[in-house]
Amino acid sequence: MRIYSLLLLSILVPIAASDALADRSDDCLTRETRHARPMPASRRGLDSAAVARLVDSLVPIVMQREQLPGAVVAVVSDGRVLFARGYGVADPETKQPVSPDCTIFRIGSISKIFTSMAVVQLADRGTIGLRTDANRYLERLKVPTSRYAAVTPWHLLTHSAAFDEIRPGTQAETEAGLLPLDRFLRGKLVRLGPPGEVTSYSTYAITVAGMLVEDVSGLSFEEYLKRNLWMPLDMDHTSIRVPAQHRELVATPYDVEDGKLVEAPWEWYHTTPASSINATAMDMARFMATMLNGGMLPASFGPGAGRRVLSERATRDMLSQQLTMHPRLPGFALGWQVGDTNGERIVEHGGDVAGAASLMTLLPDRGVGIFVASHREGSELRYTLRQALLDRFYPHTTKTPVVAMHRDSTRARRYAGHYRASIICHTCSAPRPVNEVDVIANADGTLSFWDARWVEVSDGFFRSTDGEKRVGFRIGPDRAVTHFSSGSFRVMERVR
Secondary structure: OOOHHHHOHHHHOOHHHHHHHHHHHHHHHHHHHHHHOOOOOOOOOOOHHHHHHHHHHHHHHHHHHHOOOEEEEEEEEOOEEEEEEEEEEOOOOOOOEOOOOOOEEEOHHHHHHHHHHHHHHHHHOOOOOOOOOHHHOOOOOOOOOOOOOOOOHHHHHOOOOOEOOOOOOOEEOOHHHOOOHHHHHOOOOOEOOOOOOOOOOOHHHHHHHHHHHHHHHOOOHHHHHHHHHHOOOOOOOOEOOOOHHHHHHEOOOEEEEOOEEEEOOOOEEOOHHHHOOEEOHHHHHHHHHHHHOOOEOOHHHOOOOOOEOOOHHHHHHHOOOOEOOOOOOOOEOOOOEEEOHHHOOEEEEEEEEOOEEEEEEEEOOOOEEEEEEEEOOOOOHHHHHHHHHHHHHOOOOOOOOOOOOOOOHHHHHOOOEEEEEOOOOOOOOOOOOOOEEEEEEOOOOOEEEOOEEEEEEEOOEEEEOOOOOEEEEEEOOOOOEEEEEEEOOEEEEEOO
16 A cells, blocks of 8 residues: 555645755755766776666666666765666656665665664774673663573674564554564563574564664664764665655555556564665665775765764674684674675675665675665565676686585485574464475485585585585584574574
């Protein structure tokens, strides 16, 4: 159902306010024209014209294939916007074109990065300790004590707090039905094991982190972000509750059902710190450039330039891997998911809500950031474009041969079993279905699953026979195999 208040805004506000809003929208569109102009080549090899040719040729093709009304792309490099452009329309009915400066997209789980940034910022200022019991800072609701060690802010940000992922129930039917974080979390913090040993993507851990920000700062979660991140960085179109003067700029959520484009409902999440931020591509470009510049907005960004929101050390720590399920696999930084596509060190996070999809990717060693947002939950445009940019500008030039460390069927059988995604609700009577797979041991010592054959090339580490994929198995304290992972949030737990 359409959010009718967005469409009827001009009726609901006084004439003078409508005129002011029209003026602001015109200003916004004027700024977009400036930002979208190609810029000189980066000193580290990225060329804006080459980026523009690739993006302009690929995005319309994928949009047509996926029936996407609109999309937006922003690329930053060496402290400046290298490329920013909108494609299609923000709403098929109004035909308002997508603008990187003006069009506000829902960014879903990328919200977790801002929450993580807020917690790291508090630690950077000496207000909290990342390795200190989180209950020392939580006031309205405590993490339940148990036989396990205390949960720390570091555990919350590395998705290793070992909370159950209770679903459904994270959404409210209306904005008025949203609960304060402590009321929502009460009775839902179920501890499944010791913290810090296993990573499992956790909406609840990040929501607790957001409550910690509120309790320590004395501000609402959104107000803290506004004062300490968005205003200093001049991210003036970023919000949780979109202000009235910006509502006509919001991209209406759209999905595809039975091959037809349908408007999606606006989703209201009790888990606000994990799910609910909205932003423009240019605001996200400011944030990416700040992260790549050691916590300070670079000089080329005009308003806000030179403002520091995080120290260089804290920024470096936030982008550095903290925990992984296998030493040869990427895991989690502080909030960020780590990758190594094409041999490049990558930190990124995606977001999905009804009617919208997004991805923010940083290459810290290259000074490059990529943000993509579009309509349609689950859209592949963001991943297709990110990979195309990597293949074009940072191609993978070496390929390691797959050499088996053994041909032992007995050893292979220790990994065999039935596995499921660790994000399942373990204490729900009827949990939502998740991905499940049978790992089969073969007579030649290989494994078969996920439509591939896998060879053990080092202890607990397997590569597919075509050399394209890899997984790592986790061995528990009792030497039993407990999980396997293909990296960062992709973790499967052994059921039997």
